[in-house]
Amino acid sequence: MDLRHVLEIASSTDPGMVRSHNEDAVATDAAHGIAVLADGMGGYNAGEVAAGMATTVITAELARALSDVQPYEIDPKTDRPIAERLLREQVLSANASIYQAAQSQPQYAGMGTTLVTCLFYDNRVMVAHLGDSRLYRLRGEQFEQLTRDHSLLQEQIDSGLLTAEQAKTAQHKNLVTRALGIDLGIEPEIHEHACKPGDIYLLCSDGLCDMVSDEDIGMALQALGANLNLAAQQLIQMANDNGGRDNVSVILVRVLREYPAARGVMAKFLAWLK
């Protein structure tokens, strides 16, 4: 099912005001409903390599896998939609590729990347993430974070050591507890959310949410939602105006209309006619 007429996607990435390198990477594929954002880490250009590998490998491989199976079908082994298995497999295979590159080439030793990946299908979105890159959703007036960071800070908030207020001023925001390419035994966190027409999804690196408050991000999306490209530029500009201490990347996805999966022969034929 081609989702190009269902999803409007805009993305932008910027090195920020302090860094010379951009270690973030973004990739999107509207036809297959895929959006991938990665925030790389590691010396020299290794972070760029890790993030670049993650986004290109996952986008290409997911698109390829989607030509063979229907993401909405239920996997008899797990009783979950096949989309979940597809995402996990692709994240793990990207992880293995990055890990192997890091092991075999000394200049890439220790590289890794955070990741947030969305797969839109059948009026739903399946999201997989690792680390502190986030997915937010604007639905009507309500702007909320859908992912939970895998970071030391989040763990401290969860354990009651820090309040959300104290967390804003804490200085170890950058320590993530899960990442792609560091270890072979990783487990991406995967969740499914129902989509509604008009929803705007925001995938972003920590360069945005560390510099701009959630409130201001939500306000910008509400005000500029009519023009996604401008909204993406505006978010990056806001992060840079506030200091831009890290690379900033955003992907915005707007759901234009309902997109139930075409089940059955007749529905598939009608979908093909569209």
Next chain:
Amino acid sequence: MAKLILSMDGLVLKEIPLVKERTTIGRKPHNDIQIDNLAVSGEHAVIVTIMNDSFLEDLGSTNGTMVNGSSVKKHFLQGNDVIELGKYKLKYIAEAGQPVGASAADFEKTMVLRPSAMKTAAEQARAMAPASATPSAESTNPQPKPAAAEAMRAVAAQQVASAAISAGTASRPEPVATASVPQAAKSAQPLGAIQILSGGNAGKELELIKPLTTLGKPGTQVAVLTRRPHGYYITHVEGAQYPTVNGQSIGSSPHALKDHDVIEIAGVKMEFFLKS
């Protein structure tokens, strides 16, 4: 580096830098900070330091731990907090010298932390310490477990990383790029406002306090006024027609606004001005 100042009855006894990940406080001699007083439990409390943040945790002491006059179990230490154990006071002094903002910027770089690895590394280091005191013991020691060795490497790599980062700061000419700067700039910047000149709302005034304000009719023509550290900008959002400033179409890119510019959006004229 953060430190504690130990005092009793206003008399300073000792200064203790928080160098370790865990600094223990108690009456027994194996504690990092030993306070030999019966009001203090054998293992009274611990301070866990991660980067520049320190956390105090009471270890179930008999008489409890007070911070700034209130009893705590767990506490995120802030500069100048006073910890009380019986008659003794420990004042927490946050990292001084280097501006906090600079180090914050340095540590902005995303790094992976594996808590399990950190723990084994710390245990390994502790296990190694007595072993190295007796040289013969070390040679008979079995090979360190691969996991622990890897953990050590991970920690070492992090230390190298942070060393490299701090080296980077030293060469940076102005380490003041903190979040407070743009905010200060924002408050120093004069407030802008618009006054509507034509249409039904003529004469009305709107202060541009928010980072962005949208104007126009959704679906017809919408523009946004953005408040940035160095001034206000107008940008086209939607509609076939672009807004005009002083009669000139601004096109699709952002346009900087000057005092007393006249804007026209969706047939309504308005004047932008700066309030002193």
